[in-house]
Amino acid sequence: MIFPILHIPVLGDGMTIALDAVLHVLISHGLAIGAVSMVVLFQALAAAGRGAFWSDLGRSLLGPLVIATTSVGAVTGVGIWFITGALAPAGIGSLIHLFFWPWFIEWGAFTAEVVLLLFYYYLWPRLSEERPKALLALGIGYVCMAVLSGILISGILGFMLTPDGWPSGQRFVEAYFNPTFIPQCFLRIFGGLAMGALVALAWTAWTFKGADDERRRALRLCGVVAIVAAAVSGAAGVVYFQRVPQTYLTHWVFAVATSVLSQRPEVLTWLNAGAGAVLLLAALAGVAGRKTASRVLAIPALILCVGLVSEFERVREFVRGPYLLPGYMYANQIPLVQKLAAEKTGMLPELRWVREAREAAPAARSGRALFDADCGVCHSIGGVNDIRQRIAGRTLEGVNALVGITQQMVPFMTPFSGTDAERLTLATYLYALANTNSRPAPQLLLPKKPAAKPAAAAATQGGAKAKEMKQ
Amino acid sequence: MTPWNDLFLALPLPEPWLRALLFVVFGLHLLFVLLMLGTAMLGLFSFLEAWLKDDAGRQSWNKRVVGTHMPLKSLAVVLGVAPLLIIQIYNSEAFFTATGIFAYAWIAIIPLLIVAFLSVDVFGHKLDTRPVAALVFACVGLAALLTVPAVFTGALALMERPGLWAAAAAKGPAAAGFATHWVFRYLHVLGAAVVFGGVFHLVFSAKDPERRARMRRWTLAALLFQVVAGSALLATLEGPLGAPAVVALTLGVALAMLAAWLLRAPETDDGASTRSASGGREIGRARLLWLLPALLVTMLAARQLLQDQALEPERSAALAVRAQRAQVLAAQQPRALAEFNAKLATVYDNGKTIYAGSCQPCHGENGLGDGAAARRLLIPAEDLSAIRAERAYVRELLVRGVPGSAMPYFTVFDRVKIESLLDELDGRFAMLSKPEKPQAAAGPDAANAARVWAETCATCHAQDGKGSAFGQTLKPAPPDFSRYALTPERALAVITEGYPGTVMQPYRDLPDGTRRELAVFCQRLRVK
16 A cells, blocks of 8 residues: 555445446446437438428437537546546556556547547538538547547456456556457447437437428437347347356346345346337337327436436446456455455555544554545445444454455455454454444553644544655 | 566656656646636626627627637547546655545546536526626636636645645645645636636637727736746745746746737827737737747746655655565465465355355355354354254345344355255255254153243254244344254254353253253244
8 A cells, every 4th residue: 555545434345446437337338429410310301301300309408418518527527537546546657557558548538538529519510512422421430439448448347357368477458458358349339329219319309390200200310229239238248247247247247136125136127128228119119109108208218318327337346356456456445465465464554644643543543544545435434334233243353364364254355454353353343443432452542642622633533634644 | 377466667758758748738738727717707807898888789799708718628528538547656655645535526527527516507698699698607617617717726835735745634635734835726717717818818708809909908917917926925935945946936937027018008099009019919919829838848947846846755755665676576476376366266156155255265165164253252152063943044044144143144145046046055964954853742841841842942042943032133133943853963952051152051060861952842843
């Protein structure tokens, strides 16, 4: 732990990243790839002389899309980097070193994508009448760049679950062109297209002011694209999940159901089937050209899309379980080799940055530092995945024993890194944390100093202060 | 097998290439950031001016100016990705440490940018129709937008001062001792933004001479402000600047003076001189277009030289530490990989595997409660082979745990897995089988046992064995004997020896026959 450790209270690290990342995926897939592709398709139909209304419809949708993708989509994309850089610097830093080139090339595609989108948007009024083919070329160029950008990122996302031979060979090609690379590309791109078609469906149903026949044609196109794209995406999803090792995949039910619903897994089946049915119905309403039915069904369909995207990303991120880089680094940013070395040498000497203000007694500070290093990436204190709730009711030696066997006991948990003595320090700290009525172990109490000013201590408690414990 | 490598030590390009690339992409990013910030500030100022003077005619120009914010900010964001990527490769230690110390402020950049971009968009749309709403959005947007460079300048200033990291972490960045530098660095960025935004709109947006004259004054004022802020910033730098940086700075100042000369705006109402002067200004405007990028490059070069000077020693030291650490850790790689591969081959989707992973560490391979992890438990792990209980009861123990003991709850396994584990427990230990019906109670021992049960045991266990109200308050609480029984041998052992660590004390002073009958009594509670 060379870098300062930051964990988000209450919300937890995972949820913080998820809030940003899911928003980004929805916009980058659903809008930037999907909905803009629909706009280009509309404009292509106008250019082919199938009716001027296609052009008006496309242009009306393009405006909000440009604002959403450049203001929110792009920023949340960079945001994943900012947030993970602060929450998991060792993890994201390792990934960036490994995947510099795909990311750098993706940056080129991303830049081209934004430039083409801006040209497409600003030149539309001038070119759509005079030179529709040239405008279409810009649009198609944009879609190509957006898809390329998606493909480039897929390799990195796929690595984290299916590293293939990378852990032993450490060759870039093994890591990047992993078994789920291609199915994940199809899953994401066609999933995005399906969402985009539903967005266009909702937009047409709610805002289109033209003739009824024109609306029917537009709705039908959206519905057909949504069904076909969703089918391709679903098929790619099946292939994708077949290639994910069973040791990970088997935990998908818990990933979605969590402790709340894990004993009633059949609920998930019904929820997913229901969501699929609503999506299909919305698309079918479009195919039938029904305005009111499309209006009514498109809204829940889009909301369920948010749910399905969250579910997929949650499963993908959760089931990789104890590893951030499989075969290299655990989810808590501790490399596998370091965990083994720490059995003898310990973790505390490795922790360069320790927040001191929150815990005054040295043993409590060590306990908190070990918690931050070992557990804090997934568990919060008093928030999401509350550690106090997880160990409530366990005895002190029980906590100590359980901390020692996390890896076997719960297969997606990281192992404890540190010596036996450090494990006891952590267990004692956690036990006192979970049993506020119990008397804390003596070493967790701050020795009473008459000079200590409680006001000053309280003032530093709230801030995210840290102190270099050792140089 | 390749020996273990620290990924931070692998560089995708030779160092000079990385540095050159970083310089170029950061320059591009900064250029658009300055244009974006300058446009937003000019937009608000110009909007306020027109509004206060009640000059609605001018708002259409303002609308055009604010309209350029959308493409400028889009480019500023995308162009920022590359320098972010490269600095995380080239200067990982310093960058992650500084941004880690800024923590929440660093993360807050994301919502700030979203609020800023959307607000400025709304401002641009509303400024000619609903000025009050436009003003509110402009203020919110600009406040958010101008906070972002404050965080960036702070993080970068801290990054360049390794000696202050500890102090910044302990006392907060503002109190770490570089606040003056930070303030002037921030002001210098804002000043540069006004200059660049001003020149951009002077050249591309201002069409009529009156507007151009205004833009010249606006930009010239900002340039003069830059000279003051820049001098103050220079004064806050510590240590010798070094000859290359001094050369770059001198060149930059000279270019700035040249820009000020080109921006000077002799305003006359004389038609003839305006014509000739405006011709001269046209040339001046074109020159500004190449002068300003050159100014940016020289100033950035000076900044880069100073940054390298401050960071290179720290950087090579950090890399040396990493390399040494990697060499030590590499020895663990064979074991780490073996464990990883073993784990990859283990699928926790069946009772057998779950037992081996989740139960065996405490309860042992044969269920005797003799697992390695249970060795130091004050309340020993139960002997699973002695349990005869209802399926639903055991399931409840698995998903709720036993409060007051080390036995955790296992909701991490979904229902299907729990059922498979129950099958496994039954297959191994006949745990879910019903015990044989014991003979009916008869004889004095049985009578004694019944009396002891009623007088003593029922205090906690209740007469029906389901646990008394008092018993339920214990941690761990006694089991429900109507659904959970132990084999007679194990029950006798618990009655005789007690259950260590719990309220169940040893009753070895009871007569042997009474204890045996008590064990049978418990059986009867389960098998009625």
